[in-house]
Amino acid sequence: MNAPRLGHYIGGARVAAHSQRTAPVFDPSTGTERAALSLADAVDTSAAITAASNAASAWGERSASDRAQVLFKFRELCLAHRDEVAALISAEHGKVLADARGELQRGLEVIEFACGIPHLMKGEFSDGVSRGIDMHSLRQPLGVVALITPFNFPAMVPMWMLGPALATGNTVILKPSERDPSCPLRLAELWTEAGGPPGTFNVLNGDKETVDRLLTDPAVQAVSFVGSTPVARYVNETAAKHGKRVQAMGGAKNHCVVLPDADLDQATDALMGAAYGSAGERCMAISVAVVVGDATADALVAKLATRVRALRIAAPGEADPDMGPVVTAAHRDRISGYIAEGAAAGATLVVDGRAHECTTRQGFFLGGTLFDRVTPAMSIYQEEIFGPVLCVVRVATAEDALALCDTHRYGNGVAIFTRNGGAARDFAHRVRCGMIGINVAIPVPLAFYSFGGWKESAFADHNQHGMDGVRFFTRVKTVTTRWPSGGDGASFTMPVLR
Numbered sequence: 001m002n003a004p005r006l007g008h009y010i011g012g013a014r015v016a017a018h019s020q021r022t023a024p025v026f027d028p029s030t031g032t033e034r035a036a037l038s039l040a041d042a043v044d045t046s047a048a049i050t051a052a053s054n055a056a057s058a059w060g061e062r063s064a065s066d067r068a069q070v071l072f073k074f075r076e077l078c079l080a081h082r083d084e085v086a087a088l089i090s091a092e093h094g095k096v097l098a099d100a101r102g103e104l105q106r107g108l109e110v111i112e113f114a115c116g117i118p119h120l121m122k123g124e125f126s127d128g129v130s131r132g133i134d135m136h137s138l139r140q141p142l143g144v145v146a147l148i149t150p151f152n153f154p155a156m157v158p159m160w161m162l163g164p165a166l167a168t169g170n171t172v173i174l175k176p177s178e179r180d181p182s183c184p185l186r187l188a189e190l191w192t193e194a195g196g197p198p199g200t201f202n203v204l205n206g207d208k209e210t211v212d213r214l215l216t217d218p219a220v221q222a223v224s225f226v227g228s229t230p231v232a233r234y235v236n237e238t239a240a241k242h243g244k245r246v247q248a249m250g251g252a253k254n255h256c257v258v259l260p261d262a263d264l265d266q267a268t269d270a271l272m273g274a275a276y277g278s279a280g281e282r283c284m285a286i287s288v289a290v291v292v293g294d295a296t297a298d299a300l301v302a303k304l305a306t307r308v309r310a311l312r313i314a315a316p317g318e319a320d321p322d323m324g325p326v327v328t329a330a331h332r333d334r335i336s337g338y339i340a341e342g343a344a345a346g347a348t349l350v351v352d353g354r355a356h357e358c359t360t361r362q363g364f365f366l367g368g369t370l371f372d373r374v375t376p377a378m379s380i381y382q383e384e385i386f387g388p389v390l391c392v393v394r395v396a397t398a399e400d401a402l403a404l405c406d407t408h409r410y411g412n413g414v415a416i417f418t419r420n421g422g423a424a425r426d427f428a429h430r431v432r433c434g435m436i437g438i439n440v441a442i443p444v445p446l447a448f449y450s451f452g453g454w455k456e457s458a459f460a461d462h463n464q465h466g467m468d469g470v471r472f473f474t475r476v477k478t479v480t481t482r483w484p485s486g487g488d489g490a491s492f493t494m495p496v497l498r
Contacts, residue, residue, distance in 0.1 A: 012198025
């Protein structure tokens with residue numbers, strides 16, 4: 001039986017692709033092909049850009065309150081279909097259903113934030129800046145924007161971009177991951193059902209060929225991207241070279257510092273969820289635990305080892321698993337390769353996920369892995385593994401721990417576990433990182449704050465959602481006004497307002 005073929009969503013409807021190129025979409029729990037995904041060519045890409053361009057003027061001219069009403073309805077429909085959407089996420093990503101529902105909820109928080117766009121787009125006004133002259137500023141949409149999103153959050157990350165982009169009056173072309181396209185396609189259908197005009201939310205499936213066309217086409221005014229650091233750098237440089245505004249979030253190697261006074265039971269619970277939830281396929285996953293003192297490290301590793309061995313790993317539809325498979329066979333093999341490298345480099349392999357009983361199942365399963373006595377020179381410390389692997393690094397002092405966090409090339413998220421308020425405040429103030437958790441292992445900001453990292457975890461000038469999202473998807477105009485009240489005569493010098 002041939003797998004069904006998935007096309008694009010352009011101009012308010014699903015459309016068959018012009019291109020004959022396809023990529024397989026797998027069910028990670030069984031390893032079987034669910035669908036064949038069409039990869040856009042120049043004709044498909046042009047159709048999406050034309051649809052978005054044709055819709056841009058009318059959508060941008062609608063009042064902010066009017067656009068907000070469509071977002072409210074979209075939110076209601078997403079909630080009404082939450083189980084369906086979560087099932088689509090789990091079927092193609094592999095994350096457990098509870099995690100898929102949580103992802104959808106975190107995405108909808110940004111939609112809710114964007115429903116306040118009439119307030120968020122308010123400009124400034126100054127009365128009487130000079131004799132008879134007033135001045136005000138206003139925000140206006142950019143036009144057509146491209147959103148390029150990763151496989152690990154097929155609902156949440158698109159919504160982080162869609163909310164502010166659509167609310168501020170732009171039309172969007174979403175290029176989701178080839179790994180799990182069904183959820184974004186369904187979201188586009190729900191947007192149309194909510195009253196979103198045709199062409200305002202388009203889904204264009206594709207690969208690098210598609211991305212390159214979006215990065216270079218003059219009709220696309222801005223590009224928002226989340227993915228790996230090499231691709232984020234490429235997107236930033238290429239789009240900027242073609243005169244586009246860019247958001248580009250890259251990779252991560254998030255550290256969790258555990259001080260000797262920390263509540264180790266709390267730290268263990270937090271690390272289990274942060275390192276192994278969603279099989280470690282999160283840009284905010286904790287992949288390094290930096291533990292101060294050998295006694296603290298011994299106790300923490302003992303607690304973690306017991307819990308990692310007991311992880312319940314199964315398909316999302318089975319009875320309440322802790323985590324499911326990873327997204328593809330190639331990714332599973334890549335993670336296994338890192339585990340082999342770490343052991344060969346001399347790290348203590350406390351729990352080997354390659355030996356977990358789940359690996360005998362069909363599908364792309366891998367157990368949780370725990371390393372101890374990892375050093376900064378090892379590849380498992382330096383590189384983003386993006387899988388269920390936690391590395392414990394032992395240091396002598398809190399200053400050593402801070403130095404490790406600061407000198408790593410990534411600076412996405414970091415956490416510290418301690419009972420000492422002064423130590424926590426000093427760490428949060430000094431650490432070179434974009435998002436910090438104090439006794440919170442995954443410090444993803446809520447919708448009304450912005451998400452973004454430092455160093456090689458983020459490129460360009462704007463973060464995701466919050467007011468940074470509103471600023472990114474709008475341009476500011478400043479208007480100086482004087483109404484006729486008698487001539488002052490011609491002036492040939494630079495005007496000075498007094």
